[in-house]
Amino acid sequence: MDDLILEMKRIIKEFSGVRALNNVSFAVKRGEIHALCGENGAGKSTLMKILSGVYPHGSYQGDIVFNQEKMMIRNIADAQKAGIAIIHQELALFKELPVYENIFIGNEISSHGRIHIPAMLSKTQELLKEMRLDVNPYTLVKQLGTGQQQLIEIAKALSKNATLLILDEPTASLSEGEVEILMDILGRLKVKGVTCIYISHKLDEVLRLADTVTVIRDGRSIGSKVTHTLTKDEIVEMMVGREITDLYPKEVHRTEQEVFAVKNYTVYDVSDPNRKLVDNVNFSLKRGEILGFAGLVGAGRTDLVSSIYGFHNGKCHGEVYLEGNQLSIQHPNDSLQQGIAMVPEDRKRHGIIEIMSVRENMTLATIEKYRLTMDCIDDCQELRDANDYIAKLKIKTPGLDTCIKNLSGGNQQKVVLAKYLLRKLKVLILDEPTRGIDVGAKYEIYNLMNRLAADGIGIIMISSDLPEVLGMSDRILVMNEGRIKGEFLNHKNLDQEQIMHCAVGGATA
Amino acid sequence: MTTELKKEAVGMGSEKKRSLASMFRFDVKTYTMILALVSIWIIFTMATNGDFLTSRNLSNLFRQMSITGILSIGMVFIIIAGHIDLSVGSLMGLLGGITAVLNVWLKIDGILAIGITLVLGLLIGIFNGWLIAYKKIPAFIVTLGGMLVFRGILVGMTKGTTVASLDPSIRFVGNAYLVDGIGIFLGIIAVTFLVYNSLSSRKLHSQYGLTVPSMSVEIAKIAFAAAVIGLLIIILNSYQGVPVPVLILAIMAVAFSYVLTKTVFGRRVYAIGGNAEAAKLSGINVTKMTLSIFAINGLLVSIAGILLCSRLNAASVAAGQNAEMDAIAACVIGGASLMGGIGSVGGAIVGALVMASLDNGMSMLNIETFWQFIVKGSILVLAVWVDIATKNKR
Numbered sequence: 001m002d003d004l005i006l007e008m009k010r011i012i013k014e015f016s017g018v019r020a021l022n023n024v025s026f027a028v029k030r031g032e033i034h035a036l037c038g039e040n041g042a043g044k045s046t047l048m049k050i051l052s053g054v055y056p057h058g059s060y061q062g063d064i065v066f067n068q069e070k071m072m073i074r075n076i077a078d079a080q081k082a083g084i085a086i087i088h089q090e091l092a093l094f095k096e097l098p099v100y101e102n103i104f105i106g107n108e109i110s111s112h113g114r115i116h117i118p119a120m121l122s123k124t125q126e127l128l129k130e131m132r133l134d135v136n137p138y139t140l141v142k143q144l145g146t147g148q149q150q151l152i153e154i155a156k157a158l159s160k161n162a163t164l165l166i167l168d169e170p171t172a173s174l175s176e177g178e179v180e181i182l183m184d185i186l187g188r189l190k191v192k193g194v195t196c197i198y199i200s201h202k203l204d205e206v207l208r209l210a211d212t213v214t215v216i217r218d219g220r221s222i223g224s225k226v227t228h229t230l231t232k233d234e235i236v237e238m239m240v241g242r243e244i245t246d247l248y249p250k251e252v253h254r255t256e257q258e259v260f261a262v263k264n265y266t267v268y269d270v271s272d273p274n275r276k277l278v279d280n281v282n283f284s285l286k287r288g289e290i291l292g293f294a295g296l297v298g299a300g301r302t303d304l305v306s307s308i309y310g311f312h313n314g315k316c317h318g319e320v321y322l323e324g325n326q327l328s329i330q331h332p333n334d335s336l337q338q339g340i341a342m343v344p345e346d347r348k349r350h351g352i353i354e355i356m357s358v359r360e361n362m363t364l365a366t367i368e369k370y371r372l373t374m375d376c377i378d379d380c381q382e383l384r385d386a387n388d389y390i391a392k393l394k395i396k397t398p399g400l401d402t403c404i405k406n407l408s409g410g411n412q413q414k415v416v417l418a419k420y421l422l423r424k425l426k427v428l429i430l431d432e433p434t435r436g437i438d439v440g441a442k443y444e445i446y447n448l449m450n451r452l453a454a455d456g457i458g459i460i461m462i463s464s465d466l467p468e469v470l471g472m473s474d475r476i477l478v479m480n481e482g483r484i485k486g487e488f489l490n491h492k493n494l495d496q497e498q499i500m501h502c503a504v505g506g507a508t509a
Numbered sequence: 510m511t512t513e514l515k516k517e518a519v520g521m522g523s524e525k526k527r528s529l530a531s532m533f534r535f536d537v538k539t540y541t542m543i544l545a546l547v548s549i550w551i552i553f554t555m556a557t558n559g560d561f562l563t564s565r566n567l568s569n570l571f572r573q574m575s576i577t578g579i580l581s582i583g584m585v586f587i588i589i590a591g592h593i594d595l596s597v598g599s600l601m602g603l604l605g606g607i608t609a610v611l612n613v614w615l616k617i618d619g620i621l622a623i624g625i626t627l628v629l630g631l632l633i634g635i636f637n638g639w640l641i642a643y644k645k646i647p648a649f650i651v652t653l654g655g656m657l658v659f660r661g662i663l664v665g666m667t668k669g670t671t672v673a674s675l676d677p678s679i680r681f682v683g684n685a686y687l688v689d690g691i692g693i694f695l696g697i698i699a700v701t702f703l704v705y706n707s708l709s710s711r712k713l714h715s716q717y718g719l720t721v722p723s724m725s726v727e728i729a730k731i732a733f734a735a736a737v738i739g740l741l742i743i744i745l746n747s748y749q750g751v752p753v754p755v756l757i758l759a760i761m762a763v764a765f766s767y768v769l770t771k772t773v774f775g776r777r778v779y780a781i782g783g784n785a786e787a788a789k790l791s792g793i794n795v796t797k798m799t800l801s802i803f804a805i806n807g808l809l810v811s812i813a814g815i816l817l818c819s820r821l822n823a824a825s826v827a828a829g830q831n832a833e834m835d836a837i838a839a840c841v842i843g844g845a846s847l848m849g850g851i852g853s854v855g856g857a858i859v860g861a862l863v864m865a866s867l868d869n870g871m872s873m874l875n876i877e878t879f880w881q882f883i884v885k886g887s888i889l890v891l892a893v894w895v896d897i898a899t900k901n902k903r
Binding site: 343351355374 | 596794
């Protein structure tokens with residue numbers, strides 16, 4: 001018999017009468033990397049929250065057996081004591097504290113109530129070395145990149161002697177290069193005997209990294225399979241319960257008519273006005289074209305587009321042309337007035353207003369359109385438009401006045417898209433449009449992009465997901481350290497390696 | 510969070526379960542607040558052997574609350590936008606003082622003095638807003654500074670004395686009553702408007718599949734609101750009529766409630782308080798909005814200042830002390846969130862009524878001032894605790 005480190009048996013979890021998990025069983029072998037896949041809302045996170053003590057023993061039915069012992073996990077501290085550590089999608093680090101304090105927070109090495117800093121420092125250095133992270137323990141976490149922060153989280157978990165590490169979408173905000181480092185480290189942890197549960201939407205990573213895959217759909221376990229017998233399509237089929245033949249429904253609508261151009265564009269850092277985030281960038285966009293921006297996180301892609309859109313607080317200079325006319329954009333409103341919109345990267349921080357309803361979020365950028373006398377909002381027209389777009393974009397929501405935070409990520413993203421599509425657009429900038437959303441919603445967003453391109457809108461798409469960039473773009477620009485390093489017309493022979501090579505700063509062919 | 514959608518989708522089927530609560534559109538906050546107000550009134554009525562509920566006392570109570578009420582209307586805008594204003598008490602004292610000095614010492618006509626004060630209030634509000642929105646100084650700091658500066662100017666300007674005996678035209682604003690007929694007329698208008706408004710919004714909402722209470726519940730709600738308005742007018746008329754400050758408060762409440770709930774401007778106030786960055790990315794000029802909100806507040810403070818000095822028939826150095834705390838407390842008791850994005854004018858008014866009732870009732874019982882502070886402070890904390898506790902349960 002296999003040596004199982006964890007067995008979750010017949011777990012049932014209900015939220016106010018609705019079953020989120022229905023008799024889910026889940027077994028993990030010691031020392032393996034076990035991927036957990038499923039669409040958003042399938043119940044992955046709920047299952048992991050039960051395991052890590054967020055939902056205490058008693059609030060669900062079923063048993064958890066960990067290291068051959070039946071566990072009654074009452075809270076997160078219980079789980080940690082047992083050696084279970086979870087690293088959430090949104091990192092829980094203290095940005096203003098140095099690395100070593102972050103690693104030992106809540107778990108400080110002390111004697112007689114006095115914190116023993118030297119011991120913490122040396123242990124930190126040990127852990128960082130293990131992570132192959134070349135970082136000073138005194139560095140403030142906010143100065144590190146997202147990828148490095150993720151590694152600090154792992155180091156923190158290891159400092160607590162975690163034997164079971166749960167990673168929830170660890171690579172969602174990492175660039176390809178950082179993903180490599182993370183995978184390398186997970187591989188080495190496996191050798192050391194650390195077991196890992198890996199939740200991810202990125203099936204390529206899952207296939208490369210994991211030994212076993214378990215798929216959950218609609219609160220039920222669909223099955224566990226060994227990865228080397230699986231293909232990506234099979235996993236997708238298990239996840240959605242139907243076969244998606246083509247993940248990227250690409251259509252070509254590109255014309256030769258230029259709609260948008262950026263010349264000699266340079267963006268400076270807000271806190272360090274001498275540092276260039278974007279250095280002398282030139283590019284143009286044609287009507288109906290989908291222009292992909294590839295590159296590592298920190299290559300300056302987001303800084304470039306948010307600065308063009310008028311959302312960058314620091315210094316920037318350069319020329320922006322729309323249909324041949326030079327624009328002077330000081331504020332996002334100037335862009336919107338001209339027909340340029342941007343769907344931001346960080347949905348929760350920049351995209352939605354969590355405490356407002358679906359309708360209010362959707363009409364926020366067009367609210368002026370509904371202005372009657374005395375600044376009054378035309379309720380009737382507003383409701384009609386919101387209703388239209390809910391149908392058009394197939395947004396799944398119980399109602400127009402439902403609070404947006406009750407929607408799944410994919411549906412929230414569709415509301416953000418609708419917010420800008422309600423305006424008449426010429427250029428649409430999409431910054432990581434499908435990050436953290438499930439396969440079905442992704443597919444719908446791709447179809448929507450095609451429809452918009454067919455209507456003659458020029459689309460700029462930033463994405464760290466290379467298959468997506470290759471699958472959807474007509475043309476690809478690759479950025480590295482603030483500069484455009486390469487331009488590729490998309491054709492069949494173009495592959496991920498060529499783009500990656502360029503993105504890490506290699507010479508263009 | 511990821512299970513949330515499924516839950517909602519299935520939740521549509523289990524509509525029946527929620528129907529009782531949603532029938533009354535159970536806004537827990539509103540109802541606990543009104544419940545709290547009613548219990549406070551019952552306690553004081555029993556403690557005073559019914560004196561609390563006499564028309565004379567209620568008339569006084571409403572007149573007293575109008576100043577805090579007007580301040581809390583301005584404050585609720587600021588709180589919804591995610592800011593705070595600690596200077597309104599001092600500013601109210603200062604602006605009242607300016608009216609008095611203009612009128613008494615400089616012999617300026619009463620109406621003109623009021624006009625100058627209103628403009629000054631607006632300008633000071635704009636200046637505060639400019640510092641906060643354009644110079645990016647946190648509102649807490651700007652208005653904490655303002656609290657000291659305005660009080661200082663008031664003391665310096667009046668040389669520490671009380672400036673007394675104003676023109677009748679100014680005294681009218683804070684002390685006069687409307688003849689019965691006008692009160693009844695206004696009441697009828699209010700009820701008509703109420704009926705029209707709820708029926709038209711009902712029609713629109715059902716057209717788009719939004720939840721609407723059943724017709725009988727709607728009628729019951731309208732009848733209840735109409736009864737409250739009618740009762741209020743009858744009580745006030747059976748003493749001396751509707752006090753002018755109460756009328757001013759009512760006009761301000763209706764006007765700014767309209768601004769907050771029905772207008773583009775109001776929607777944007779909620780948006781910038783809910784998430785300023787997302788609002789900016791949606792094309793909203795957050796700096797301009799912030800400036801406007803503080804300007805509105807300045808104007809409302811000047812109205813309150815004029816009412817205060819009119820009622821006292823004097824300006825004194827201590828006028829308006831701690832009024833900012835009453836206004837903030839009123840907003841919070843009325844359900845506003847200091848995190849921004851949540852709050853309402855109606856809530857703030859009821860909150861102001863709670864604070865004024867506590868003052869009035871305890872004064873009637875001759876409870877010493879120190880107890881009044883202790884009780885008011887505790888009620889504030891209690892109100893927020895109830896809010897948090899009920900929120901967690903849902």
